Amino acid sequence: MAHAVAEEKPLHMGLPISNGKVAMWLFLVTEIMFFTGLIGTYIVLRNGSRDWPTPAQVHLEEWIGALNTFVLICSSFTVVLAHAAILKGNTGRTALYITITLALGAVFLVVKAYEYNAKFEHKVLPGLIPYDQYQGSPGIRYRTYVRDKLQEILALTSQPAALDQQIEALEKALKVQETAREADKLSDEALDRMEARLEELQKLKKLPKESLAQCQVILNGILEIEKAGTDALLSEQQVRGLSEQVQQLVHHDEKVPVKYIIPYGNAWASCYFVMTGFHALHVLGGLVVFVIILLIAAFGKLGAQHSSMIELTGLYWHFVDIVWIFLFPLLYLV
Amino acid sequence: MTESQTPPTPASPTAPEGQEHGHHGESHLQAYLVVFGALIIFTAISFLANTAARHHFISSFASFVIILGVAVCKATLVGMYFMHLITDWGRVFLMIVPALVLAPLLIIVLLPDIVLAWQNIMPP
Numbered sequence: 001m002a003h004a005v006a007e008e009k010p011l012h013m014g015l016p017i018s019n020g021k022v023a024m025w026l027f028l029v030t031e032i033m034f035f036t037g038l039i040g041t042y043i044v045l046r047n048g049s050r051d052w053p054t055p056a057q058v059h060l061e062e063w064i065g066a067l068n069t070f071v072l073i074c075s076s077f078t079v080v081l082a083h084a085a086i087l088k089g090n091t092g093r094t095a096l097y098i099t100i101t102l103a104l105g106a107v108f109l110v111v112k113a114y115e116y117n118a119k120f121e122h123k124v125l126p127g128l129i130p131y132d133q134y135q136g137s138p139g140i141r142y143r144t145y146v147r148d149k150l151q152e153i154l155a156l157t158s159q160p161a162a163l164d165q166q167i168e169a170l171e172k173a174l175k176v177q178e179t180a181r182e183a184d185k186l187s188d189e190a191l192d193r194m195e196a197r198l199e200e201l202q203k204l205k206k207l208p209k210e211s212l213a214q215c216q217v218i219l220n221g222i223l224e225i226e227k228a229g230t231d232a233l234l235s236e237q238q239v240r241g242l243s244e245q246v247q248q249l250v251h252h253d254e255k256v257p258v259k260y261i262i263p264y265g266n267a268w269a270s271c272y273f274v275m276t277g278f279h280a281l282h283v284l285g286g287l288v289v290f291v292i293i294l295l296i297a298a299f300g301k302l303g304a305q306h307s308s309m310i311e312l313t314g315l316y317w318h319f320v321d322i323v324w325i326f327l328f329p330l331l332y333l334v
Numbered sequence: 335m336t337e338s339q340t341p342p343t344p345a346s347p348t349a350p351e352g353q354e355h356g357h358h359g360e361s362h363l364q365a366y367l368v369v370f371g372a373l374i375i376f377t378a379i380s381f382l383a384n385t386a387a388r389h390h391f392i393s394s395f396a397s398f399v400i401i402l403g404v405a406v407c408k409a410t411l412v413g414m415y416f417m418h419l420i421t422d423w424g425r426v427f428l429m430i431v432p433a434l435v436l437a438p439l440l441i442i443v444l445l446p447d448i449v450l451a452w453q454n455i456m457p458p
Contacts, residue, residue, distance in 0.1 A: 036437035
């Protein structure tokens, strides 16, 4: 009788999987809801807005997004290979696959940093896009801005000597102001404005005749519209066309210091940085765990007992991959 | 790791999972390779669909459906094979299904007020 009791299978409460896996899945479920909040906000804002920026308007390259997708898919593959290797007790191969995954994750972040840099360079940042609507008074304000800016550009470039004098005077003033900033008497913002103005004037000096001719064509168009009367002045279509003309000119010659309208660009930039930023932080978190695994391997302690750790890290990493699988088409394609 | 397997004892909760991976290691590797290839092909398809829509070979709606369908297929493949849901689904579905139902609902409930009503009032 006692023997029969010993042979009985012990009762076990809970799921027939490890506690770690249950915990990881519970964590991933919270992550699903977290990213749904972000992605849902993007979808609702995008579909609830009258316009939305195209990838070209916000300096987003589709092939870069596709490259990062490829990198993450490769890294997901190497993680499952690492898990398969540790199950076979091959710690050397496990460390190799984890190293490759770490490198791929780092490549993803470097590409993302390159993309962010383009956004900072072109000031496609939340709250810093001054013209983000075609219709109504913002559209009218935009046309006035383009007219004034083009008139200024054409006036300055028609008198090279005067332009040189302005640049020289600004350079001298900047040196004085830099000393003032060192003594905390001038805000960084004021100095940044002066530097931006100097950069703009220096670019004007290098503007080719074709670009100036194009500036003149656009300016003539605005002046004609202004002569035509109120209906044309209030036309959203006209502002849209004007912005497209400016966009073509700026994409052809980046030295032309005129802004084009990025429709709902501030909302787009907020969504883009929050979604990709949190995703990048998750990638970074994964890389930290991979480094820990490699450190364990470096000390010669990596073994079959770590198979669960690698599997759970893999689960997390694949989830990060799945999030990117949805972010890529949402931000870059559709 | 089949559903009929004996539940692991508290002392060694992961032992059956490990054994299972050992038995079918080779077939798993083949499956991983196939899934990896499929993911690359799917990424290329979504990129091509976008390019085709940009050059007006297909409508933007068709491109949207293809790209979204491809994304769902890719996520399913990663979940099923790389995250082992093909074997673990029966054990974790109670955690995942509510989130998968609530996630789209979270977006859908906002659509009438923020998207649809607005479009009816001010058509673009």
